[in-house]
Amino acid sequence: MWRGEILALLGPSGSGKTTLLRLLAGFERAAGGRVLIESEDVTALAPARRRVGMVFQHYALFPHLDVGGNVAFGLHGTGEEGRGTSGAVAQALALVDLAGFERRKVQELSGGQQQRVALARALAPAPRVLLLDEPLSNLDPSLRERTRRELRQLIKRVGITAVFVTHEQEEAFDLGDRIAVLNAGRLEQVGTAEDLYARPAGLFVGTFVGRANVLRGAAARALGAAEGEVVLVRPEQLRFGVPGLNGVVAERRYTGATAFFQVTTDPGERVEVQAAPDAARVGDRVSIGAASVLRFAEGGQ
Amino acid sequence: MSARGGRTSGGGRAGLAGFALMLLLIWLVAYPILLVVLDGMRGDALRAFVSRPGEWQALWASVWVSLASVALAALVGVPLAFLFEWLEFPGRKTLGALIALPAVLPPFVGVIAFLFLYGESGFVARFLQYLFGFQDAPWHLQGAGAILLVHTYSMYVYFYLFTRAGLARLDASMLEAAQALGADRVRTLVRVILPLIRPALAGAALLTFMTSLGSFSAPYVFGGGFRVMTTQIFASKQNGELGIAMVETIALVLVAMIGLALLRRSEGDTILVGLGKGAAPRRRQLTSPHWRIGATLLGWGFTVVLLLPHLTLILVSLVPYASWTTETLPPVLNLVNYGRVLSEPERLEPLLNSLWMAAASTAAAVGLALAAGWLIVRRRVVWRAPIDWLLNVPWALPGTVFAIALATAFSVHAPLVFRWVLVGSVMLLPLAYLVRNLPVTGRAILAGYRQLDPALEEAAASLGAGWWRTLRRVTLPQLKPALTAGASLAFIGALGDFVISIVLYTYRNRPISIEINSALRINEMGVAAAFGVVLMVVSGLVLGLGARR
Numbered sequence: 001m002w003r004g005e006i007l008a009l010l011g012p013s014g015s016g017k018t019t020l021l022r023l024l025a026g027f028e029r030a031a032g033g034r035v036l037i038e039s040e041d042v043t044a045l046a047p048a049r050r051r052v053g054m055v056f057q058h059y060a061l062f063p064h065l066d067v068g069g070n071v072a073f074g075l076h077g078t079g080e081e082g083r084g085t086s087g088a089v090a091q092a093l094a095l096v097d098l099a100g101f102e103r104r105k106v107q108e109l110s111g112g113q114q115q116r117v118a119l120a121r122a123l124a125p126a127p128r129v130l131l132l133d134e135p136l137s138n139l140d141p142s143l144r145e146r147t148r149r150e151l152r153q154l155i156k157r158v159g160i161t162a163v164f165v166t167h168e169q170e171e172a173f174d175l176g177d178r179i180a181v182l183n184a185g186r187l188e189q190v191g192t193a194e195d196l197y198a199r200p201a202g203l204f205v206g207t208f209v210g211r212a213n214v215l216r217g218a219a220a221r222a223l224g225a226a227e228g229e230v231v232l233v234r235p236e237q238l239r240f241g242v243p244g245l246n247g248v249v250a251e252r253r254y255t256g257a258t259a260f261f262q263v264t265t266d267p268g269e270r271v272e273v274q275a276a277p278d279a280a281r282v283g284d285r286v287s288i289g290a291a292s293v294l295r296f297a298e299g300g301q
Numbered sequence: 302m303s304a305r306g307g308r309t310s311g312g313g314r315a316g317l318a319g320f321a322l323m324l325l326l327i328w329l330v331a332y333p334i335l336l337v338v339l340d341g342m343r344g345d346a347l348r349a350f351v352s353r354p355g356e357w358q359a360l361w362a363s364v365w366v367s368l369a370s371v372a373l374a375a376l377v378g379v380p381l382a383f384l385f386e387w388l389e390f391p392g393r394k395t396l397g398a399l400i401a402l403p404a405v406l407p408p409f410v411g412v413i414a415f416l417f418l419y420g421e422s423g424f425v426a427r428f429l430q431y432l433f434g435f436q437d438a439p440w441h442l443q444g445a446g447a448i449l450l451v452h453t454y455s456m457y458v459y460f461y462l463f464t465r466a467g468l469a470r471l472d473a474s475m476l477e478a479a480q481a482l483g484a485d486r487v488r489t490l491v492r493v494i495l496p497l498i499r500p501a502l503a504g505a506a507l508l509t510f511m512t513s514l515g516s517f518s519a520p521y522v523f524g525g526g527f528r529v530m531t532t533q534i535f536a537s538k539q540n541g542e543l544g545i546a547m548v549e550t551i552a553l554v555l556v557a558m559i560g561l562a563l564l565r566r567s568e569g570d571t572i573l574v575g576l577g578k579g580a581a582p583r584r585r586q587l588t589s590p591h592w593r594i595g596a597t598l599l600g601w602g603f604t605v606v607l608l609l610p611h612l613t614l615i616l617v618s619l620v621p622y623a624s625w626t627t628e629t630l631p632p633v634l635n636l637v638n639y640g641r642v643l644s645e646p647e648r649l650e651p652l653l654n655s656l657w658m659a660a661a662s663t664a665a666a667v668g669l670a671l672a673a674g675w676l677i678v679r680r681r682v683v684w685r686a687p688i689d690w691l692l693n694v695p696w697a698l699p700g701t702v703f704a705i706a707l708a709t710a711f712s713v714h715a716p717l718v719f720r721w722v723l724v725g726s727v728m729l730l731p732l733a734y735l736v737r738n739l740p741v742t743g744r745a746i747l748a749g750y751r752q753l754d755p756a757l758e759e760a761a762a763s764l765g766a767g768w769w770r771t772l773r774r775v776t777l778p779q780l781k782p783a784l785t786a787g788a789s790l791a792f793i794g795a796l797g798d799f800v801i802s803i804v805l806y807t808y809r810n811r812p813i814s815i816e817i818n819s820a821l822r823i824n825e826m827g828v829a830a831a832f833g834v835v836l837m838v839v840s841g842l843v844l845g846l847g848a849r850r
Contacts (some may be wrong), residue, residue, distance in 0.1 A: 027477050032698060047480040054481040060474035064496040073492070074482030 001178075006155055006162045007190075008176030010169065012208070016185040017165040021131050024163060025054050039126050052162075053122030054276025055132040060115050061106040067093070067117050068102030074125035092124040093117075096154065110146060111139050119151075123158060130155065132164035136171060148174050169209055181205050191278045203296050211272065213238070216298075218267045219245060223290045232294040235260060235274035245271065249284045263288060307689070319682030322672055326691035328719055329736055333706035334554070337547045340709060345546030350552070356545075359533040360552055366445060366529055367513040367560070370452040374509045376501070377453055378460025383604060385461075386468040389584045390597040396604045397465075403460035403607065406840055407797020407815050409518040410833045411455050414610035416442070416522060417617045417830065419450070424613060431629040447523035452513055459512070460505040467501030468494075507564040507798075514557055515699030515728075517800040529799070530556070531701045538567065538705065538804060550705045554698060559695050601665040612839065618830035638831035646829070651816035652835065658812060659795035662734035663742070665789050669735075670742040671780075674750035677757070692743035695736050700800035707733050708805060726808040733801045738791035745790070749783025789847025793840045 001007055009017040022028040024035060026047035032045045042050045053074075061070050071089045086102075093099050095114035106114060115135065122130060135151065136144045152175050155162050166172050172179045173193040181188040181196065181204075189201040200206035207214060213233050215223065220231040222245045249267035259277040263286060264270055273288060279288055341347065350356050385397040403411060417423050421438040429439050442450075475497065479489045495502075517531040524532055530553045537546035587593040616631070618638055625631040644649050673692055677685040695703060711723035711732075723729040757779065761771040777784070799814035806815050813832050820829035 025477070025481055027480075030400055050481075050485050051483070052481060056474045056478055058474060060472065060478040061492060062475060062478070062496075064499070073479070073484070076482075076484065076488065121478075121482065131481075183848065204642075243423065 001161060001163075003161055004156070005231050006152065006158050006164070006175060006177045008163045008179045009182060009211075010171035010172040010176075010179050011167065011182035013167060014184075015182040015228075017182050018138070018166070019185075020182065021133055021163060021165050024129070025052055025131050026050050051125070051127050052129045052131055053125065053127035055115070055130070055135050057121050057133045057135075058138060059118040061114060061117060061121070063106060065106070066102065067098070067104045067106060067109070068100045069250075070106060070117060071102075074121060078105040088124060090246070092120040095123065095158070096120045104132065113145055115139065115147070117179055119154070123160070127160070130158075130160045130162040132162065138271060142168065144171075145174075153229050181208060183208070200232070200294065203204045203230060203232065204298075206294060211235050213271050215269060219269050219271075223293050225293070225295050228298050230296045230298055232296065233290050233292075235272045237291045237293065238271065238275075238288050238292060239288050240273065240275055240279050240288060242285055244289035246287050247271065249280050249282050249286060252280070252282055302728075312504070315676060315680040316682055316684075318672070319676045319684040319688065321679070322669070322676060323684040323688050326669075326688060327738075328598070329732075330636065330691050330694055330739070331839075332719070333520060333710035334701070336710045337550055337706045341544065341547030341551050344544055346542075346548045349545055349734035350548040355523055355528070355547065356533070356552075359528040359530050360556065361526065362445070363514055363530040363553065364556060366452070367510050369449055370456055370513040370516075371506050371509045373449060373453040374456040375460045375506070378457035378505070379464050379502070381457065382461050382464035382468060384596065384603070386465045387585055388596045388600075389586050390593060390600055392597070393600060396600050400604050400607055401458055401462055403455055403611070404462065407793070407799070407814070407836055408455055408516070409799035410614070410797060410815065410836050411610060412451055412518040412522050412832055413817060413829060414614040415451050415454065416821075417826065418610045418613040424616075426807060427629045433758045441525075443523055443525040444527045448516075448519045448527070448529070451523060452516060452518040454610070455519075456512060457607075459508045460502070460680055463501040463505035463508075464498060467498030468582075471497060471582060476582055503564065510560050510564060511557065511697060512587060514553070514560060515701065515800070517699075517701055517803075521799075521803075533698055534701050534705060535804065538708075543709075546684070546705055547709065550702050554702055557697055557699060580654045580710065614830050614833050614837070618834045620827045620830075622825055622827055638827040639835075641837065642831045643826060648816065650814050651811050651834075654810050655796050655812040655814075658731040658734060658810065659792050662731045662738055662795050663788050663791045665731075665735045666738035666742040666791050667746070667784065669680040669739065670787065671784075673743060674746045674780075677747065678750040678753075679755065686828045689743075689747070692739050692747075694740075700737060700798070703733055703736055704801045704804035707736070724805075725807055728814070730802060730807075730810050731795075734795040735799060737798070737801065738795060741790045741794065742787040745787030746780065749780045785847045789843045791814050792843050796843075797836050797840060 009020055011017050019028055023030055026035075026042070026045060029151065030043055034041055036042070037050065037052070062073065065073065068086075068089050070259060071092050075088055089102060090099065093101055096119050098116055098120065100112075101109075101117070106117060109117065115138065119135075136147055139147055141270065148171060160257065164175065166175075176193075178192055179196055180190045183204050189196060189205045191199075196205055196209045200209065203214070206212055211234065213231075215225075215231045215233065220229060221227070223231050225231045245263075245265045245267075247263040249261050250264045250270075251262035253260040254277055255260075258274050259279070261273045261275060261280055262270055263273055265288075271288065319388060345758050360511045381400065385400070404465045419425050420442050421440070423442075426438045426440065429435065430437075433439075471494065474492055476489060479493045484492065515531060517535070518530075520527070520529045520532045521535070528536070532730060534546050534549045534553065537543075537549060587596055616634075619634040619636065620631040621633055621635060624633040642652070670692070673688050677688055682688075707729060708724055710720060711729055713720045714722045723732065753776070757775055758771055761775045766774065796812075797814065798812070799818070802812050803818070806812060813836055817832045818831045820826075820832065
């Protein structure tokens with residue numbers, strides 16, 4: 001990772017994203033390999049000595065301390081707790097737009113405010129890396145999109161390197177500079193959102209990131225694949241009225257600017273096509289061609 | 302409070318029943334205390350109390366012994382809780398349960414077990430005499446030190462259980478957050494863990510303080526010339542100075558109330574319900590063999606030391622009368638004492654007395670608690686607050702207080718003010734047990750009632766069931782866990798009681814504890830121990846039944 005980068009760890013549940021994050025924080029022990037922060041090997045270092053900031057999924061704010069006490073907690077031993085803290089605490093709180101909240105009790109705050117206190121607390125000791133475990137999952141859906149943008153702006157303003165865990169692709173795309181896709185404990189691909197969408201390293205990334213039709217056998221060959229190859233094609237890359245696959249429109253889902261058509265092909269597979277809402281009607285017999293497809297060897301890359 | 306059944310009944314049959322229950326509880330709980338206060342406040346007793354330095358010494362002794370007991374019990378119980386809750390070692394589960402056992406065994410049994418182990422002619426003293434060739438016992442187990450030792454032994458359990466519960470509720474991410482913010486272990490402990498489990502610690506401190514303030518068995522057996530308020534009250538009563546005993550009782554009540562208020566305040570607002578859900582910290586698998594062996598030894602060592610008195614009791618119960626004089630270990634072991642306890646009518650009687658009195662008082666307490674639960678939770682009668690309060694008051698007052706209060710209230714024949722002569726009858730002691738049992742059955746059954754969905758009873762009613770059928774087929778089966786828990790604790794409490802019994806017993810209803818006490822006086826250690834073991838076994842069985850679902 002480069003300094004100041006935001007990396008998203010994306011994957012289905014159980015894929016090891018949180019474990020990886022906790023490994024970076026030092027709460028899990030690595031069976032092998034090393035963790036380097038600013039070229040320093042911290043693999044054997046206790047969490048308390050790694051100088052990483054962490055925002056927990058449920059924030060883990062100390063309920064017996066007020067907002068100021070929570071934020072000041074990490075300043076202990078830097079010589080700043082006590083006399084000097086009020087300045088550092090105020091600064092950290094101002095950063096997250098909570099100036100003047102020092103004496104408030106944490107349980108009096110809204111979910112969004114609690115999240116920002118957790119962020120201020122993690123940032124106050126000036127860590128080298130910021131780790132966030134599903135930072136937005138505890139918020140109302142209506143709040144998430146705005147918070148996501150604010151969070152990104154804040155991290156960029158501070159200029160800190162950040163790693164966050166999410167299982168939502170939209171969140172990863174929006175918040176991360178680059179995205180690491182994990183599956184079943186394996187790192188599948190690291191790249192920008194465009195990389196992952198347009199040039200997935202494998203079938204898993206291709207289907208996990210974005211909508212995709214996966215075709216095998218005759219249907220795949222009809223779209224130009226060789227024997228034994230699997231074809232992955234995005235709905236927006238499929239066109240009606242172009243020779244390729246033949247089938248009948250089974251369903252139409254209207255979303256406004258476009259519509260999604262479920263087509264049952266003659267070989268019996270279901271294909272999703274994105275096109276203009278008036279491109280076809282349910283029951284129409286259509287032929288479908290592909291503007292571009294991704295071809296993979298069966299079971300492989 | 303609750304949306305459903307939000308009506309409150311002031312009038313009607315339920316209201317009337319509530320009023321009647323409140324009057325009954327006032328008569329049982331508040332009235333006797335009130336009489337003591339009224340009687341004690343007139344006459345010279347008050348002046349005598351104020352002018353005698355011994356009284357103030359005893360009062361002060363009660364306070365400082367209780368405070369010291371809290372500190373010592375915490376010193377043993379809290380580290381023990383951390384050991385058993387956080388570290389993984391062989392035998393942890395079994396030992397962790399065993400170590401909580403003394404909490405449910407009768408205190409008096411614990412005290413005599415202690416006597417047999419650490420007393421002047423106990424095993425430890427004999428062993429040291431044998432080892433170093435002392436002529437006399439190396440110590441006298443007497444005075445404040447001895448009392449504190451016994452209290453520590455029997456009350457660490459409160460801190461142990463409360464702290465374990467607090468630690469189990471701790472959110473692991475809190476600890477990780479502290480670590481991520483650079484806190485080392487000591488700082489995490491002091492700044493995060495201890496504040497988070499403070500309510501549990503305060504609860505344990507309150508329980509220990511109140512138990513210690515009311516403790517009678519230990520000061521009675523080990524006090525010698527050192528008097529605390531409970532033994533002072535008993536001595537005054539024995540000397541026939543009833544007026545003084547009443548003033549002393551009032552003084553003890555006041556101290557108990559002040560202690561309760563102070564500790565309640567220190568408990569503070571219970572804000573410490575975590576914000577997130579979060580799982581409890583994982584138990585540490587000790588990887589270093591040294592630590593692993595250390596933790597295992599510590600766990601086993603603690604358990605053995607803490608359970609040793611009760612094991613001693615079993616051993617002493619096997620020693621026939623006069624067969625063990627100067628030897629380090631008893632030369633003869635057999636079951637003669639049990640034979641005597643169970644076959645001599647003179648000895649069997651106390652056993653049967655204890656059983657029927659415990660059963661009767663428990664049944665009555667359960668009945669009252671069920672009625673209170675129905676009236677408070679279901680019918681929400683206007684008297685629900687005083688009923689709830691009256692059910693709980695006996696918990697905060699030492700047993701000696703109620704013994705004196707009931708002895709005072711029921712020594713006069715005045716039916717017009719609801720007083721009859723019960724002193725000297727067999728009924729007074731079970732009545733006192735009943736009063737003492739009200740809090741434990743009341744709390745359990747009220748809690749059970751609050752968790753019960755009222756829709757179940759409504760469903761039964763809509764299906765045509767009358768109140769008796771609803772109670773028998775729906776309510777009682779649902780309440781069964783709370784009922785058995787409350788009833789078994791009440792039964793054990795009454796069965797092993799010594800504090801109240803020694804004030805109120807008559808020859809015809811003398812209970813086991815009194816028989817143990819007289820056996821000790823004539824040096825029949827084996828018989829006393831056999832009775833103690835019987836008490837322990839019956840308590841254990843009842844508790845086992847109560848815990849089964």
